[in-house]
Amino acid sequence: MNKVIEIRECSAAYGENAVLHKVSLTVEQGELVVIIGPSGCGKTTLLKMINGIVTPSEGEVIVNGEALAECNLVALRRQIGYAVQGAKLFPHMTVRDNICYVPGLEKKMTTEEKQHLVKRMLEMVQLPVQLSSRFPRQLSGGQQQRVGIARAMAANARILLMDEPFGAVDEITRKGLQEELLSLQEKTGVTIVFITHDIDEAFKLGSRILIMKEGCIWQEGTAKDLMESPRDAFVRKLLNR
Ligand SMILES: Nc1ncnc2c1ncn2[C@@H]1O[C@H](COP(=O)(O)OP(=O)(O)O)[C@@H](O)[C@H]1O
Ligand SMILES: [Mg+2]
Structure with a gap:
């Protein structure tokens, strides 16, 4: 398999406020990884490390085989689509x-x-x-x-980063956009990292789901893995079980 994104033991902070703690994540070509977790747990910060908007205080980010610390960020960002809530x-x-x-x-x-x-x-x-x-x-x-x-x-783009992109649209449109995203991914094999706070959306889209808690990846797996063996009460609550 072809590793498209590698985050190696990365931490991140805003001034004194440490928000990610030695997070590691590898995403393969064509995966659709969904990140879910409570507000403030560091989802957006993690995503912003992938296109270099946030620089890790320790650790290394590698995209398409290139270390972000050494590559041309402008050129890199052209290969990365970025959709955020509020559109910008x-x-x-x-x-x-x-x-x-x-x-x-x-x-x-x-x-x-x-x-x-x-x-x-x-x-x-x-x-x-x-x-x-x-x-x-x-x-x-x-x-x-x-x-x-x-x-x-x-x-x-070869990589799409999506930060709660469907958050502000009505339910019917949202369902349609989810279908479109899945079919786009199937057709193009684009690698997607997608943040949501909606567990149904996570289950529908994610080939793999990462659950974040307080700046760490708390559990990851397929929807089936998570439903069958949630790590603890925190995960069960998130899954509505
Ligand atoms: N630009 C910033 N300056 C200072 N603190 C920030 C900034 N952005 C986010 N934070 C803080 O970092 C933590 C993680 O934020 P964020 O990654 O946006 O979480 P999430 O996307 O999971 O809600 C929060 O406590 C948030 O208040
Ligand atoms: Mg966020």
């Missing part, structure tokens, strides 16, 4: 330009290629193509969220 679209760019931003950095795209990509991506996230000329402020929160997902997926 570029406010001064239309939906079309937001979606085409990263692929446009890779190669010069014709207007036709852009239109085709935008149409395909908007269909995937179930938005009408007419929205493509709007600016983010002219969209609802849920629509912005879906454009953010479309943008992350359009990057044709």
Whole structure:
């Protein structure tokens, strides 16, 4: 198997506040790893270490065989799609330009290629193509969220990092997006690390689930592993058992 992400005994802190304690994690090509755990346990911090937004205070992060401490982070981030709750679209760019931003950095795209990509991506996230000329402020929160997902997926990245990306959308759309994500992953073999606080979503998406507690990976396994042998009462509570 091909290791795409390796986190080796990494700790992280914000000033005096230590938030990750010697966390290790290996993700293979094509896995969909879901991270779940209570608010504040360090999920977002762990994800941000993978694209170098957070630098570990000790330990090493290796992506596609390259140590982050030694690689060009700008080039690396182009291979990594990043979708966060709240979307964070570029406010001064239309939906079309937001979606085409990263692929446009890779190669010069014709207007036709852009239109085709935008149409395909908007269909995937179930938005009408007419929205493509709007600016983010002219969209609802849920629509912005879906454009953010479309943008992350359009990057044709080998790795997708998703931080509660479906948190702000309604239940029906959320189910649809989960299906789309699974089918995208099946088609492209993209490696995904996905944070959620919804156990049903974790079970539906995750080929492997990591349960975090207080800056540590407390238990990991398939949904079946976790249901059959939860480590303790903390895990049982998280699983609603
Ligand atoms: N930029 C920051 N500065 C200081 N503390 C932070 C910052 N970001 C997160 N924290 C703290 O680090 C801990 C872990 O946060 P985070 O990784 O966002 O957790 P989660 O995503 O699991 O809710 C929390 O206690 C949070 O308050
Ligand atoms: Mg978070």
